[in-house]
Amino acid sequence: MLKTVNRSIFRRLLFSYLLTVLLGLGVVGLLISFLAKGYIYGSTQDELLRKAKKVNLAIQEFSAIDESAESLLVFFDQTFDARIWIFDDNGKIIATSTKDEVFIGKAVAQSIARKVAGGGTAVSELAVEGLAQPMLSVAVPWGKDNRIYGGIVLHSPINGINETVSRIRETILWGTLIGVLISTAMVSYLSWSISRPLQAIDRAASEIGMGNYAKRIEIQSTDEIGDLAQTINSMAAKLELTERDRSKAEQIRSDFLANVSHELRTPLTAMQGFLEAMQDGLVDEERRQTYYGVMMNETLHMNRLLDDITMLDKLKNDEIALSRHPVDVEAFVRRLALKFESLVSAKGLRLHVECEEGLPRAYADYDRLEQIVGNVVNNAIKFTERGDIRVKAARVDGFVELAVTDTGIGISAADRERIWERFFKADRGRAKNRKGTGLGLAIVKELVELHGGSIAVESEPERGSAFRIRIPIAAG
Structure with a gap:
């Protein structure tokens, strides 16, 4: 439909401009023609009157026309190229x-005759029988002072005047035709320059309407059409961003459902198998107790998964309120080390704590800070088979930085940016007994940012990892 509108706009612009130009040139041409004709007629009349008065000056002493006066009339006829009549009173x-x-x-x-006898002049166009062509005639009194003997008439052919006017009209007509041709070319270009970008906008709008939000309109003009194109481009960019966000959200939702299904299906499948075996009487009392223990662990794993999902959902919806107070970081770190001492010793690892002298207090929620650092330390222990784990606290640029480093298997460059995503589990040689929901680091990042801090990771495969957590310093 818009293409039809564009073509209609082109035709309307073309025809309206051409009609305007044609009418304008036509009206101007007619006005010039009539004005020129009037001017030529007026000039000719004035000239004839002036010549008639000269004839009167030459013969005003004659009260009657004799040979001498007739010779003067012949002379003036040849000089003025005009016929001269003399009539009596x-x-x-x-x-x-x-x-x-x-x-x-x-x-x-x-x-x-009466007008001339009264001392006036007369002008008329005469078609006198016996004259080959119409004449423009003027009549003036013949005489001197108050003595009027009659009148003098001078004739000038009209054909010469009409030919001049005809040539003027012909010139105006050719000028009008040339003007129309030039105007047609200019108006066609102007109409095309308006309809062409509209057609480009039409095509782009159609593609955008079909879902191609990457389409852009390439129009460089700075007029209203250019502004319209820029507005549509901005709209397309916003739609493209919205569609990208929608696709990303849809992918996240799909991945979330797939991951939750996977995380729940694995323990549920195991529990179902154990329950079916016990229901069929295939398990003795000793193995029954073992199965109970396994099912209890799987139940706890599902509870942790649901707790983590609930926690992330609350963090995303700003439903977690922090109870922030100044925290003695050195005491906090040493207490946390005691908590993991048995787990570290069981794997044959060493846990070192280093605190900078004069370390300021951190402004944090103690329980949430323990959840943050504890999660990172627990991961370090989980993915380190031999070597050391260090927890170092220092002041860095208005923050207290808690750095947790290990000598574990590390994280690949491709995975480092994705470890903060929900359910993402980096390929770190995770064994089957290293169960995890893939939500721990996502929760850690949300909690750190809720404190107004930041978390970063440095890691290389087979050379260990270093997580740096920065928490704001308490005022005063």
Whole structure:
């Protein structure tokens, strides 16, 4: 539909501009033609009146026309290229500038005779029988002072004036045609320059409407059409971003459901198998107790999974409120080391604690801080088979930094940016007995950022990892 509109706009612009130009040039041409004709007629009349008065000056001493006066009439006829008539006070033509003139003895119109007798002048277009062509005629009094003997008439052919006016009109017509051709070219270009970007906008809008949000309109103009194109491009960019976010959210939701299903299906499958075996009487009392223990562990694992999911959901919805107070970091770290001492000793590892002298207090929620650092230390122990684990506390740029380093199997470069995602489990040689929900580090990151701090990781495969947690220093 928009393409039809574009074509309609092109036609309307073209026809309206052409009609305007054509009417404008036509009206101007007609006005010039009529004004030129009026000017030429007026100039000719004035010139004839001036010449008639010169003739009167030459013959005003003659009260009657004799040979001498007739010779003057012939002279003025040749000089002015105009026929001259002389009529008496009754309007009767008594002399002409042409010897073979047939009008002698005839009379001019009585209205002209009376007007001239009163001292006035008369102008008229005459189609007199006997004249080959229409004439423009002027009549002036013949005489001197108050003595009027009659009148003098000068004739000038109209055809010459009409030919001049015709040439002017022809020139105006050709000018109008040339103007229309030039205007057609200019208007066509202007209409095309308007309709072409509209067609580009139409095509782009159609593609955007079909879901191609990466489509952009390539229009460089800075007028209203360019502004429209930029607005559509901005809209497409926002739609593209919205679609990307929607796809990402959909992928996260899909991954979340898949991961939860996987994490729950594994222990449920194991428990179902044990229960079916006991129900069928295939398990003796000694093995029954072992199965109970396994099912209890699987139940605890599912509870931890659900607790972690609930915790993440609350963190995302800002439903976790921190109870922040100044925390003695050195005492906190040494107490945490005692908590993991038995687990470290069981794996044959060594846990070292280092605290900077004069370490300021951290402004944190003690229980949440223990959850943060404890989770990272627990991961370090889990993925370290031999060597040392160090927990170092120091002041860095207005923060208390808790660095947990290990000599474990490390994290690959491809996995380092993804370890903060829900349910992501890096390929760190995780054995079957190293169960985890894949939510621990996601919770840690959310809790650290809720404190106004940051967490970063440095790691290389087979060379260990270093997690650096920064918590704001307590004021004062």
